[in-house]
Amino acid sequence: xxxxxxxxxxxxxxxxxxxxxxxxxxxxxxxxxxxxxxxxxxxxxxxxxxxxxxxxxxxxxxxxxxxxxxxxxxxxxxxxxxxxxxxxxxxxxxxxxxxxxxxxxxxxxxxxxxxxxxxxxxxxxxxxxxxxxxxxxxxxxxxxxxxxxxxxxxxxxxxxxxxxxxxxxxxxxxxxxxxxxxxxxxxxxxxxxxxxxxxxxxxxxxxxxxxxxxxxxxxxxxxxxxxxxxxxxxxxxxxxxxxxxxxxxxxxxxxxxxxxxxxxxxxxxxxxxxxxxxxxxxxxxxxxxxxxxxxxxxxxxxxxxxxxxxxxxxxxxxxxxxxxxxxxxxxxxxxxxxxxxxxxxxxxxxxxxxxxxxxxxxxxxxxxxxxxxxxxxxxxxxxxxxxxxxxxxxxxxxxxxxxxxxxxxxxxxxxxxxxxxxxxxxxxxxxxxxxxxxxxxxxxxxxxxxxxxxxxxxxxxxxxxxxxxxxxxxxxxxxxxxxxxxxxxxxxxxxxxxxxxxxxxx
Amino acid sequence: xxxxxxxxxxxxxxxxxxxxxxxxxxxxxxxxxxxxxxxxxxxxxxxxxxxxxxxxxxxxxxxxxxxxxxxxxxxxxxxxxxxxxxxxxxxxxxxxxxxxxxxxxxxxxxxxxxxxxxxxxxxxxxxxxxxxxxxxxxxxxxxxxxxxxxxxxxxxxxxxxxxxxxx
Numbered sequence: 052x053x054x055x056x057x058x059x060x061x062x063x064x065x066x067x068x069x070x071x072x073x074x075x076x077x078x079x080x081x082x083x084x085x086x087x088x089x090x091x092x093x094x095x096x097x098x099x100x101x102x103x104x105x106x107x108x109x110x111x112x113x114x115x116x117x118x119x120x121x122x123x124x125x126x127x128x129x130x131x132x133x134x135x136x137x138x139x140x141x142x143x144x145x146x147x148x149x150x151x152x153x154x155x156x157x158x159x160x161x162x163x164x165x166x167x168x169x170x171x172x173x174x175x176x177x178x179x180x181x182x183x184x185x186x187x188x189x190x191x192x193x194x195x196x197x198x199x200x201x202x203x204x205x206x207x208x209x210x211x212x213x214x215x216x217x218x219x220x221x222x223x224x225x226x227x228x229x230x231x232x233x234x235x236x237x238x239x240x241x242x243x244x245x246x247x248x249x250x251x252x253x254x255x256x257x258x259x260x261x262x263x264x265x266x267x268x269x270x271x272x273x274x275x276x277x278x279x280x281x282x283x284x285x286x287x288x289x290x291x292x293x294x295x296x297x298x299x300x301x302x303x304x305x306x307x308x309x310x311x312x313x314x315x316x317x318x319x320x321x322x323x324x325x326x327x328x329x330x331x332x333x334x335x336x337x338x339x340x341x342x343x344x345x346x347x348x349x350x351x352x353x354x355x356x357x358x359x360x361x362x363x364x365x366x367x368x369x370x371x372x373x374x375x376x377x378x379x380x381x382x383x384x385x386x387x388x389x390x391x392x393x394x395x396x397x398x399x400x401x402x403x404x405x406x407x408x409x410x411x412x413x414x415x416x417x418x419x420x421x422x423x424x425x426x427x428x429x430x431x432x433x434x435x436x437x438x439x440x441x442x443x444x445x446x447x448x449x450x451x452x453x454x455x456x457x458x459x460x461x462x463x464x465x466x467x468x469x470x471x472x473x474x475x476x477x478x479x480x481x482x483x484x485x486x487x488x489x490x491x492x493x494x495x496x497x498x499x500x501x502x503x504x505x506x507x508x509x510x511x512x513x514x515x516x517x518x519x520x521x522x523x524x525x526x527x528x529x530x531x532x533x534x535x536x537x538x539x540x541x542x543x544x545x546x547x548x549x550x551x552x553x554x555x556x557x
Numbered sequence: 558x559x560x561x562x563x564x565x566x567x568x569x570x571x572x573x574x575x576x577x578x579x580x581x582x583x584x585x586x587x588x589x590x591x592x593x594x595x596x597x598x599x600x601x602x603x604x605x606x607x608x609x610x611x612x613x614x615x616x617x618x619x620x621x622x623x624x625x626x627x628x629x630x631x632x633x634x635x636x637x638x639x640x641x642x643x644x645x646x647x648x649x650x651x652x653x654x655x656x657x658x659x660x661x662x663x664x665x666x667x668x669x670x671x672x673x674x675x676x677x678x679x680x681x682x683x684x685x686x687x688x689x690x691x692x693x694x695x696x697x698x699x700x701x702x703x704x705x706x707x708x709x710x711x712x713x714x715x716x717x718x719x720x721x722x723x724x
Contacts, residue, residue, distance in 0.1 A: 094701070216622060218612035222569065225602040225609070229576055232602075236583060236595030243595055244579050268647060276632070276639045445675030446685070452647055452670075453663050457693060460659065461703045469651055477644055484631060485562050485624050503598045511592035548621075 057408065058180055061416025064409065065113055069106065073114035074417060078425045081121020082432065086129050087458060091138035092122030092367075092384045094462075100391055108395035109410050113417040115391060116371070119384055120172065120421040123327075123367045124429045127164035127360050131157055132436050133451050135266045139258050139497040140327040140363040142490060143335040145266065147348060147355030154351055158294060158437055163301035163353050164360040165429045167309040171361030172422040174313035175320070175368035180415060183372055183404070190321050190373050195508035196519050200529035201322065202502035203520075205329040207536035208336025209491040217544050219487045227495025228502070230256045237504050251467035258497045259462045260472050265489045267455030268476025271448060273483050294433070305357030308338040316362025320369025327366035328497050334362035336536075368418060375399055375411065558627035563617050570610035576603035642674060658708030658716070660690035699723040 064070065084095040095118040103111030126141035131148035144164065151160035178186070193201075209224050210217065233244040234255030245252045312334035319330035338358035339348040348355045373379040374389050378399040392399055397407055404411050442450070459472050479489055513519035520530040577600055584594025585601075617625040632640065646669055653662035664686045672682035697703045698719075707716050 216613075216616075218609040218616065222606050222609035222613070225606045229599050229602045229606070232599040238592075239583070239595045241583055241595055243583055244576070244599055246579065272639065272643060275643055276636045279635060443675075445677065446671065448643075449667050449670035449675070450689075452650070453667065453689065453693075456647075456650065456654075457659065457663070457697065457705070460705060461697060461701070464703075466651075466655065466706065469654070473647055473651055476647070477640075480640070480644075481565065481631075485558075485565050486622065506598070507592045510587070515587045515592070551621075 054180060057412045058416060060409075061412030061414070062419060063416070064109070064413040065417035065420045070110050070113050070413070070417065071420070073106065073110050074117045074421050074424050075428075077114045077117025078121035078124075078421055078428050081118035081123075082125040082128075082425070082428060083121075084118070085122030085125020085138070086436070087125075087454070091126065091140075092119045093387065095119075095122050096384050096387045100387060103391065104394075108392075108397060109413045111395065112388065112392065112410070112414055113421075115388055116414060116417060117421045117424070119367060119388070120364075120418075120425045121428070123172075123364050124165065124168050124425045126363065127168070127356075128161065128436050131160045131164065131356075132439055133267075133454070134270055135451065135455060136262055136493075139262070139494065140331055140366075141359075142262065142328070142493055143331045143359035144356060144363075146335065146359075146490065147350070147352045150349070150351035151353075151356065156351065158433060159297045159300060159353065160356050161433045161436060162294060162297040162430070163305045163356045165426055165433070166298065166301050167305060167312060167357035167361040168364040168429075169422060169426040170309045171313040171316055171363070171365035172368060172418070172425070174361075175317040175365040176415070176418045176422065178314075178317050179368055179372055179418070183376055186321050186372055190379075191377065192525065193322050195505040195512065196523050196526040197529070198322065199502060199505040199509055200520055200526040200533065201319070201329065202498050202505065203533040204529055204536070205332055205498055206495070206502075207533040208333055209494065210537055210540050216486055216488075217540055219485075220491055223488050223491040224495050227261070227492035228499040230261060230492070231496040231499025232503065237500065238507060251465070251471075254465070256471065256496065257463055257468065258493070259459060260468045261475055261496050262493050263455045263459045264472040264475025265479040265493055267451060267459075268473060269479025269483060269489070271451055272476065272480040275448065276480075294430075301353060301357070304353035307341070308334070308352075308354030308356070308358030309361040311338050311341070312358040312361030312363075313365045316365035317369040319362075320366025321372050327363040327370065328494065330366035330369075331359035331362040332494055334358040364422075371418075375403055375414075558624040558629050558631055559617075561631040562622065562624040563614060566610045566613045566617065570607055570614075573603045573607035573610060577607065646670060646674070654706050654708070656708055658712045659705035660694050661708060661712065663690040663693065694719060695723065 065074065081092060081095050085091060096115050099118060100115065103114055123140070126138050127144050127148065130136045130141040130144040131152050134145055134149040136142040136145050148160045148164065151157065206224055210220055233246065233252050235241065236243045242253060315334045315337060316327065316330040319333060320327055335355060335358050338354050339345050342348065342354055370385050374385040378389065389399055397403065397410065456469060460469055482489060509519050521527050580596040580600035580603060583596035585596040586594055588594055616622050620626055646666060650662050650666035653665055657665070667689055668682050668686040671677045671685055672679060697705055
């Protein structure tokens with residue numbers, strides 16, 4: 052009861068005129084920043100951090116959290132309408148969001164994303180409110196072997212995502228992981244994989260460089276070539292009645308994915324260093340696995356949009372938990388929020404809930420209010436996003452190319468990365484022709500820098516004995532599940548090959 | 558497509574070998590007291606990449622992939638034209654950034670695409686090519702405080718004029 056009373060006080064605090072204004076502005080700004088390819092919540096929060104010094108700390112963190120929320124909603128917009136994931140958290144949304152848009156059902160995809168994000172955010176808020184201290188202790192028990200096991204589980208879901216051609220999927224995963232290793236060795240600090248001795252590679256290859264290259268350039272070239280420049284399938288219509296029926300359809304067909312994403316995303320988001328990207332990916336993989344129609348995934352499944360969207364919103368709330376309770380940021384955005392809190396004189400950690408009750412519960416209350424505001428603002432802007440899709444393709448295509456190049460430069464501020472992006476785009480165009488799945492590479496480049504150090508730290512802990520991944524109570528089951536998921540498609544493929552080989556004999 | 562698939566697998570196999578070789582610049586084995594060497598992770602991943610390419614080659618030889626069963630060309634004349642005009646347009650766009658600035662390159666690229674490839678009217682193409690870079694300038698430089706490349710020095714007067722407006 053005490054929790055409810057504190058939450059009630061927090062909500063009232065966040066409904067005060069200044070805080071409510073901050074929420075509305077923050078969500079709207081975040082929505083548009085998130086919808087821009089190349090810009091995500093981290094840009095929004097970092098850029099607007101200085102502005103928050105004009106208001107009290109409570110209002111400031113509410114403003115930044117609202118930007119975070121809005122950007123998470125906005126990430127789906129560019130994934131669905133343009134087919135370019137603006138942030139790694141929205142990559143999985145492109146798998147089914149883009150096919151739905153191509154079928155002229157962008158409105159359904161956007162409504163599903165908004166509703167799933169809302170439910171994911173709400174479930175995460177409730178879990179946050181009720182179990183914050185307990186979950187913080189679970190998160191603390193996650194050491195390097197557990198985090199690596201979790202990464203292995205994320206990679207295992209890739210194998211299921213890549214389609215039937217398993218060697219090409221494995222190639223794509225490993226290629227992404229190797230690209231993530233370019234630059235410096237994280238542990239020894241020595242330069243590593245400086246390809247062709249070109250110094251530009253010393254700074255590494257960022258996720259956005261590969262993602263924008265693959266989706267913003269490669270995918271667009273492929274679409275233009277395949278459709279002969281006549282992309283007439285995308286003629287979405289937007290009416291109030293249509294939106295109401297989309298809402299019904301989203302609720303009916305997307306509830307399972309939303310439920311999976313809401314809980315799984317929150318749990319993964321709570322773990323330090325994991326964040327929303329593996330959460331959204333795993334949720335997509337699990338939703339596909341438990342679906343009655345797994346074949347629909349990748350072709351425009353409503354569950355395929357709902358699961359990652361619910362998960363990335365849920366995880367973004369979840370990642371606030373270790374930040375507030377332990378002082379450990381779960382994502383780059385929460386790291387900036389943490390910095391802001393320290394500047395404002397607040398000390399994140401277990402004492403925060405005791406010493407700064409009004410601040411903490413005001414923030415938690417604002418999560419609920421921001422979530423509602425984000426849903427309403429997002430739904431209100433869906434017609435604008437749909438209007439973008441109704442543009443003739445000969446206008447939309449150059450706009451996407453321009454946004455890809457400018458967004459890519461805005462994120463990295465390096466012309467070398469822009470050339471790399473173009474190279475990846477042209478390479479992706481050819482690889483796509485030969486059915487190489489590229490989404491696993493894009494996600495692997497994000498997860499590689501998390502997986503490698505945890506693997507090396509774990510092996511160092513065990514003096515090189517890989518049994519450490521099987522003997523620890525949390526890491527063991529996760530590793531076993533991951534290995535089953537990795538080897539199951541391989542066994543299936545081998546069985547298919549043997550059955551085919553037997554056919555002529557019989 | 559059949560030749561293209563094995564050719565691509567061959568190129569990727571060569572890339573994998575190059576990455577394996579490059580990884581050996583750092584230790585790839587287990588070092589007592591410090592754990593796996595810095596090159597171990599990329600080396601073994603590149604080795605798996607090489608194995609995957611070999612597996613793809615076996616599948617190709619057995620005719621188990623759609624591409625290995627197809628005698629169609631990888632790109633027909635339309636495909637090559639697309640790659641030349643659209644892909645070439647993008648390369649031209651990126652080349653121009655260092656010369657006439659990001660915004661100048663956007664204007665030229667938009668005009669090229671809308672008027673030459675898109676066959677839109679001259680009035681529309683010119684309007685879009687002028688309005689879009691100006692809008693993007695105020696968004697990036699004004700609102701987001703992100704400085705885009707300003708090209709060679711002859712663009713300075715234009716940028717000075719625009720910066721006077723936002724600062």
